[in-house]
Amino acid sequence: MNEAELRDLKIGKIYKRDFFQCELQKNTMNYLEGCNKDFEEFTSKVYRIEGISEENKE
Structure with a gap:
């Protein structure tokens, strides 16, 4: 997974698919933020x- 894929996962797949504003969204975002920092x-x-x-970098 690269930086763009991590960002796309966070923005595109989680926010857009969370129709019910699930309470676990915050936990998921915190976990992904930790992944991003690592x-x-x-x-x-x-x-x-x-x-x-x-x-x-290029």
């Missing part, structure tokens, strides 16, 4: 180890 930390470590500036 993913960002991982990405930063990889860039640092590889000697790549985060501004020049």
Whole structure:
């Protein structure tokens, strides 16, 4: 899963499909936010180890 897929999951699939404003939505969003932070930390470590500036990811 990449950053775009994580964002799309959060915005597109959860918010749009939660017709009843389920109480578990908050838990799900908190969990996904934690996943996003972990993913960002991982990405930063990889860039640092590889000697790549985060501004020049491509």
